[in-house]
């Protein structure tokens with residue numbers, strides 16, 4: 001099981017569908033079992049659509065850069 005920081009880093013690292021299958025599984029398992037991260041990502045309005053997009057389709061470089069910045073900014077603001 002990865003830590004919360006490790007999972008957030010993975011999500012910010014690249015389009016989720018392009019990550020190794022093992023990493024995608026880790027992310028899915030973590031979000032399924034970690035209410036804090038799941039709720040955190042769900043409540044970040046600026047991140048949620050990007051996370052959903054990353055989970056659903058490969059994103060282009062511009063969207064990926066946006067995702068990286070949004071995830072990291074939101075993560076730094078977490079209470």
Ligand SMILES: [Zn+2]
Nearest residue numbers: 004034036037
């Ligand atoms: Zn977590």
